[in-house]
Amino acid sequence: MSKRIVVDPITRIEGHLRIEAEIENGVIKDAFSSGTMVRGIEKIVRERDPRDVWAFVGRVCGVCTSTHSLCSVRAVENALEIVIPPNAEMVRNIMANVLFMHDHVVHFYHLHAFDWVDVVSALKADPSAASAAASKLSDWPKSSTGYFKGIQDRVKKFVESGQLGIFANGYWGHPAYKLSPEQNLIAVAHYLEALEWQKEIVKVHAVFGGKNPHPNYVVGGMPCSINLDEANAINAERLAFVKEKLLEAKTFINQVYVPDILMIANVYKNDWSKIGGGIRNYLAYGDFPMGSYGETETYKMPRGIILDRDLSKVHPVDANSPEEIKEYIYHSWYTYSKGNSEGLHPYEGETELNYTGPKPPYDYLDVNDKYSWIKTPRWKEQPMEVGPLARMLVAYAAGKQPQKDLIDSVLNELELSADALFSTLGRTAARALESKLNADWALECFERLMDNLQGDSRMFDPEKWKDEQWANKSHGVGLTEAPRGALAHFIVIDNKRVKNYQMVVPTTWNASPRDEKGILSAYESSLIGTPVHDPNIPLEILRTIHSFDPCLACAVHLYDPNGKYVHAVDTF
Amino acid sequence: METLILGVGNLLLEDEGVGIHVIRALEKEPLPPNVHLMDGGTGGFHLISWLEKYDRIIMIDATLDDNAPGTIRVISPQYASDFPPLMSAHEIGLKDMIEVMQLSSGKLPDILLIVISVLNISNVGMNLSPSVEAAIPEVIQMLKTLV
Numbered sequence: 001m002s003k004r005i006v007v008d009p010i011t012r013i014e015g016h017l018r019i020e021a022e023i024e025n026g027v028i029k030d031a032f033s034s035g036t037m038v039r040g041i042e043k044i045v046r047e048r049d050p051r052d053v054w055a056f057v058g059r060v061c062g063v064c065t066s067t068h069s070l071c072s073v074r075a076v077e078n079a080l081e082i083v084i085p086p087n088a089e090m091v092r093n094i095m096a097n098v099l100f101m102h103d104h105v106v107h108f109y110h111l112h113a114f115d116w117v118d119v120v121s122a123l124k125a126d127p128s129a130a131s132a133a134a135s136k137l138s139d140w141p142k143s144s145t146g147y148f149k150g151i152q153d154r155v156k157k158f159v160e161s162g163q164l165g166i167f168a169n170g171y172w173g174h175p176a177y178k179l180s181p182e183q184n185l186i187a188v189a190h191y192l193e194a195l196e197w198q199k200e201i202v203k204v205h206a207v208f209g210g211k212n213p214h215p216n217y218v219v220g221g222m223p224c225s226i227n228l229d230e231a232n233a234i235n236a237e238r239l240a241f242v243k244e245k246l247l248e249a250k251t252f253i254n255q256v257y258v259p260d261i262l263m264i265a266n267v268y269k270n271d272w273s274k275i276g277g278g279i280r281n282y283l284a285y286g287d288f289p290m291g292s293y294g295e296t297e298t299y300k301m302p303r304g305i306i307l308d309r310d311l312s313k314v315h316p317v318d319a320n321s322p323e324e325i326k327e328y329i330y331h332s333w334y335t336y337s338k339g340n341s342e343g344l345h346p347y348e349g350e351t352e353l354n355y356t357g358p359k360p361p362y363d364y365l366d367v368n369d370k371y372s373w374i375k376t377p378r379w380k381e382q383p384m385e386v387g388p389l390a391r392m393l394v395a396y397a398a399g400k401q402p403q404k405d406l407i408d409s410v411l412n413e414l415e416l417s418a419d420a421l422f423s424t425l426g427r428t429a430a431r432a433l434e435s436k437l438n439a440d441w442a443l444e445c446f447e448r449l450m451d452n453l454q455g456d457s458r459m460f461d462p463e464k465w466k467d468e469q470w471a472n473k474s475h476g477v478g479l480t481e482a483p484r485g486a487l488a489h490f491i492v493i494d495n496k497r498v499k500n501y502q503m504v505v506p507t508t509w510n511a512s513p514r515d516e517k518g519i520l521s522a523y524e525s526s527l528i529g530t531p532v533h534d535p536n537i538p539l540e541i542l543r544t545i546h547s548f549d550p551c552l553a554c555a556v557h558l559y560d561p562n563g564k565y566v567h568a569v570d571t572f
Numbered sequence: 573m574e575t576l577i578l579g580v581g582n583l584l585l586e587d588e589g590v591g592i593h594v595i596r597a598l599e600k601e602p603l604p605p606n607v608h609l610m611d612g613g614t615g616g617f618h619l620i621s622w623l624e625k626y627d628r629i630i631m632i633d634a635t636l637d638d639n640a641p642g643t644i645r646v647i648s649p650q651y652a653s654d655f656p657p658l659m660s661a662h663e664i665g666l667k668d669m670i671e672v673m674q675l676s677s678g679k680l681p682d683i684l685l686i687v688i689s690v691l692n693i694s695n696v697g698m699n700l701s702p703s704v705e706a707a708i709p710e711v712i713q714m715l716k717t718l719v
Binding site: 041192198 | 612697
């Protein structure tokens with residue numbers, strides 16, 4: 001007999017994600033991922049000026065807000081055949097690298113770490129032993145006995161006040177927590193430091209984007225003027241500020257985030273480098289052009305596809321091809337004019353909502369029928385995982401440096417083979433290693449910008465701004481890597497207005513329902529075979545789902561409408 | 573005393589964006605120089621660096637509770653758990669922020685929360701429902717008295 005457990009946030013709207021898992025003899029036998037995304041964006045942008053779309057799509061999600069704006073201006077530039085000036089490309093790269101660092105650090109410490117770190121255990125730590133252990137991990141200066149004692153006292157006081165708050169969602173005391181009390185205390189201290197740090201790094205977005213959240217973009221370049229000597233422009237003082245923030249970020253990532261991941265990996269590697277791998281195909285559009293956006297060979301993160309975990313070959317991907325990327329709705333609450341089985345390329349995409357699920361509140365979804373708001377994207381009918389692991393694997397298979405050496409050195413340090421990458425731990429570690437590269441790339445792009453400004457101050461190309469010069473009909477695709485994976489925006493422009501707009505977002509690839517043939521997508525597949533110690537407290541499910549950085553990682557925690565922790569368990 | 577009036581919400585989900593609509597309406601009103609406006613959007617964690625600059629923060633947000641749409645409530649939250657049921661995930665960062673400010677420095681700005689009960693939040697669209705729209709002038713009057 002199997003038990004079905006449900007992990008569902010109930011009240012959440014954005015990024016609402018629900019997992020139903022069937023457990024037999026303590027092991028997950030099947031899993032169903034269901035979610036709502038903000039789809040139907042085309043309803044808002046249809047008939048608008050294509051140059052305005054970035055401002056709307058930037059509001060789709062609060063987590064990767066600037067990514068959608070970037071992807072949108074790229075789609076419009078692609079349609080109108082605009083090549084932006086090198087300075088603008090570098091500013092976009094700096095902003096995107098900053099977003100990656102911010103998102104990866106915040107995701108790990110604030111949405112994923114407590115799957116591995118037991119706060120309650122940290123209260124039992126010996127601060128002097130924690131200090132000794134921290135000094136061995138890295139040169140990070142905040143590591144004295146007094147410092148850890150202070151953190152411990154504050155957390156203790158906080159917990160004793162009965163306001164568990166940020167710490168309320170953990171399964172404290174679960175036997176799957178394996179860190180020592182001292183390691184737990186180190187991680188809790190860094191959780192708090194990461195919160196302080198993240199406030200600083202986002203200021204870079206305000207410098208270049210004019211504001212944050214939701215920084216400004218513009219079709220044809222970037223809406224910021226740099227003039228080293230001008231008080232009202234981005235001047236030498238502002239640029240020095242940016243550089244300072246980028247250097248601080250690099251220090252934090254190298255001395256805190258990456259060492260913490262290695263500490264956690266060392267403790268959990270025997271189990272979690274073998275669990276959670278899921279599907280065997282990986283897709284990356286690549287990003288961070290050092291030349292122009294169209295010159296994919298200059299990308300820091302290469303583009304490509306890996307099939308069946310074969311790291312000896314990288315396959316090309318063409319988002320424009322009507323035969324490659326298609327979205328299916330067999331298990332999704334939509335109707336297509338061509339029927340239930342047909343896949344549609346996003347240029348032909350349709351968003352006709354058709355909810356046929358149970359009336360809430362309900363116990364279970366009817367997983368034999370439609371059961372999700374997420375469509376099922378496929379590349380040549382195959383499921384793809386996207387995200388930091390996919391990007392690192394594509395780079396690794398392509399022999400791209402510095403990715404290849406970095407991965408090899410970490411595998412070596414952890415005494416693991418490349419197979420260990422295909423796992424929950426591999427995903428979580430890939431994210432940390434990637435952020436280390438983002439720190440370097442942000443600084444490299446900054447220096448490139450400084451050099452280029454010597455003879456070229458252009459930040460915007462006005463040539464195609466005026467719509468009289470546009471073709472009557474055009475279409476384009478914008479590709480970016482968002483922190484959580486490959487992102488594509490597709491635009492069809494007709495008579496200077498948006499005729500169709502479709503976004504294929506990373507969480508669609510990862511969290512989508514199975515297809516008509518019963519082939520699972522990434523989340524569902526990754527849970528199969530995972531042992532669950534206690535179905536009432538399914539920590540193991542959270543570890544793997546969080547390792548993907550779901551659109552909202554917190555969304556798989558369980559709350560009732562009053563914010564109380566609940567769970568649903570039943571015999572199936 | 574510097575005061576920030578912060579509207580949060582998702583502008584694309586109809587009533588969910590009412591906090592932003594209030595900020596946009598306030599931009600047309602005369603306000604004292606120590607009062608600042610911010611469209612926080614769905615900023616979450618991105619907002620934290622701005623908030624510690626102010627002595628007092630008045631947050632405006634939508635809530636989906638049992639009250640009639642357009643109902644306005646003023647809450648002065650002591651703890652993050654005093655926040656009303658979440659509308660969407662944009663408050664996660666704010667809740668965390670408030671607790672962490674409590675935890676790390678013990679210093680918190682005065683926080684006042686104005687919540688407006690709403691109706692439509694699951695549809696994509698940029699218009700407010702009439703009863704929610706009608707509440708905006710009252711919220712603005714209330715804010716003017718508060719600052």
